[in-house]
Amino acid sequence: MIENKTFDELTVGQSDSLSRTLTQEDIVAFAAVTHDTNPAHLDEEYAKNTLFKGTIAHGMWTAGVISAILGTQFPGAGTIYLGQTMQFRRPVRAGDTVTVTVTVKEKNEENGQVVLDCLVTNQKDEKVVVGEARVIAPKEKIRHEAIAVPKITIG
Amino acid sequence: MIENKTFDELTVGQSDSLSRTLTQEDIVAFAAVTHDTNPAHLDEEYAKNTLFKGTIAHGMWTAGVISAILGTQFPGAGTIYLGQTMQFRRPVRAGDTVTVTVTVKEKNEENGQVVLDCLVTNQKDEKVVVGEARVIAPKEKIRHEAIAVPKITIG
Numbered sequence: 001m002i003e004n005k006t007f008d009e010l011t012v013g014q015s016d017s018l019s020r021t022l023t024q025e026d027i028v029a030f031a032a033v034t035h036d037t038n039p040a041h042l043d044e045e046y047a048k049n050t051l052f053k054g055t056i057a058h059g060m061w062t063a064g065v066i067s068a069i070l071g072t073q074f075p076g077a078g079t080i081y082l083g084q085t086m087q088f089r090r091p092v093r094a095g096d097t098v099t100v101t102v103t104v105k106e107k108n109e110e111n112g113q114v115v116l117d118c119l120v121t122n123q124k125d126e127k128v129v130v131g132e133a134r135v136i137a138p139k140e141k142i143r144h145e146a147i148a149v150p151k152i153t154i155g
Numbered sequence: 156m157i158e159n160k161t162f163d164e165l166t167v168g169q170s171d172s173l174s175r176t177l178t179q180e181d182i183v184a185f186a187a188v189t190h191d192t193n194p195a196h197l198d199e200e201y202a203k204n205t206l207f208k209g210t211i212a213h214g215m216w217t218a219g220v221i222s223a224i225l226g227t228q229f230p231g232a233g234t235i236y237l238g239q240t241m242q243f244r245r246p247v248r249a250g251d252t253v254t255v256t257v258t259v260k261e262k263n264e265e266n267g268q269v270v271l272d273c274l275v276t277n278q279k280d281e282k283v284v285v286g287e288a289r290v291i292a293p294k295e296k297i298r299h300e301a302i303a304v305p306k307i308t309i310g
Binding site for chain 2: 020026028029030031032033035036037039040041042043046050058059061064065066067071072076077079082083084085086087088131144147149150152153154
């Protein structure tokens with residue numbers, strides 16, 4: 001069972017983290033679901049001759065990991081996502097482990113909105129994405145069984 | 156063959172669009188690749204009792220369609236994604252058709268950066284996401300074969 005954090009339970013400065021290691025299959029699957037077939041992500045021969053000297057993840061995959069922590073962990077179920085800002089600072093490559101840390105920056109008692117600082121670092125502790133999320137935090141406590149990550153197969 | 160738009164070819168006010176129809180499988184696949192298993196996206200029984208009265212897409216899937224037009228079409232290959240702001244205005248559901256329109260808002264001759272207004276509407280012409288992208292536009296013309304969207308299977 002997992003449970004969310006309600007607006008009342010959140011305090012300014014409180015934070016939580018989630019890590020993911022990116023695979024080449026994740027990059028292909030992300031292209032499949034978004035139709036973002038930019039060769040920078042999928043064509044190693046092409047990508048060797050770019051600034052990044054090889055294929056890189058879609059920035060929005062990393063953004064998806066921010067969404068994952070907000071929607072499943074902190075604040076979790078019942079969170080309504082209002083907005084996100086992001087600066088893509090460095091590329092993420094297959095094999096990299098990214099850690100998303102979200103920290104409560106502001107709470108608005110009148111409308112239930114919460115602003116969270118979002119920092120994504122890689123295994124070298126370099127910043128890869130920085131930004132802010134704006135959500136309506138859950139009003140009510142929700143406990144539910146963790147949903148298994150669906151399985152997908154490429155091809 | 157597809158070709159990109161270079162910085163010099165872009166003019167303020169110029170725009171381009173891309174449409175996608177979301178399937179239930181897209182929602183499951185997006186959860187698989189991001190690990191965002193928020194029940195609002197995957198559990199119909201749970202979602203029936205939420206504000207949105209049913210499962211909805213991850214906001215970041217819609218953001219992925221913005222990334223797709225920027226990376227494959229306008230400006231296309233060679234674009235370096237620096238940042239994105241987004242406000243999630245309305246939910247997107249399986250069966251909805253979203254249209255992303257990106258419009259050149261600012262060009263900075265000194266650093267090659269371009270700001271694009273991003274507007275995502277649904278089939279009722281309602282705004283679902285609004286925001287801005289910041290990119291470095293391609294300096295050089297790139298022509299390459301369109302890459303087929305990879306196939307994935309759920310399960």
